[in-house]
Amino acid sequence: MFKKILLATDGSDHAIRAAEKAIDLAKCNPESVIHVIYVVDSSKTEVLENWNTTGAQQKRKEKVRPTEEKVKTADISYEVEYLRGEPGPTIVNHANEKDFDVVVLGSRGLNRFQELVLGSVSHKVAKRAHCAVLIIK
Numbered sequence: 001m002f003k004k005i006l007l008a009t010d011g012s013d014h015a016i017r018a019a020e021k022a023i024d025l026a027k028c029n030p031e032s033v034i035h036v037i038y039v040v041d042s043s044k045t046e047v048l049e050n051w052n053t054t055g056a057q058q059k060r061k062e063k064v065r066p067t068e069e070k071v072k073t074a075d076i077s078y079e080v081e082y083l084r085g086e087p088g089p090t091i092v093n094h095a096n097e098k099d100f101d102v103v104v105l106g107s108r109g110l111n112r113f114q115e116l117v118l119g120s121v122s123h124k125v126a127k128r129a130h131c132a133v134l135i136i137k
Contacts, residue, residue, distance in 0.1 A: 001028040002101040002132075007036045007071075008091050008125075011063030014106025018136040019067040022104040023074045025134075034071055034078040037094060038064050039087040088124030095129045102132040 007022040009015040019036075026032035038060055064080060071078045083090050095103045107122050126133045 001025070001032075003029055003031050003033070004098070004100045004102075005032055005034045006091075006095050006098075006100040006103045007034050007067065008087075008103065008105040008121075009036055009038055009064055009067040010087075010106075011038075011066065012106055012108065014108045014136060016066055016070070016106075018104050018106045018134075019070045021134060021136050023071060023076055025102065025104065026076045027074070032076065034076055035098075035100070036064065036067055036071065036078055036080045037091065038080075038082050039090045040082055040084045041087060042084050088121045089128075091121065091125050092128040095125070095131060100131050102134060103129050104134045104136065107135050107137045 002025050005022050005026055007019060009019065022034050026034050040060065060082060068078070068080055083094060091103065091105070094100075103125055105122055105125060108120070122133075122135045126135060
């Protein structure tokens, strides 16, 4: 089954449900490792809202914390990584460069306006990733 599982999170309810499914997948193989990533959107909005870098880092950790706690409680091996860039392409590049077996992510994130204007992150990942993609509603 899947050994290298990439779990993209943004702290949304959909991302929490995606974490639960990633845990289910990981339980099928005792050698599985879940790689939790949070993509820091390097747009002007992110910079303006979080000009205080210490506060910004804390907010990011708070968004990842529920996902990390679920994985830790399930006693699954995991890593957490923060990446910088536009979420869709950044997730795809990371998944393809690191040869993940599957990418698990929620169907909707926290910023619905960007999704409406730019297209969903999950759609971009499903279209361009070289591995299986599991999108959770």
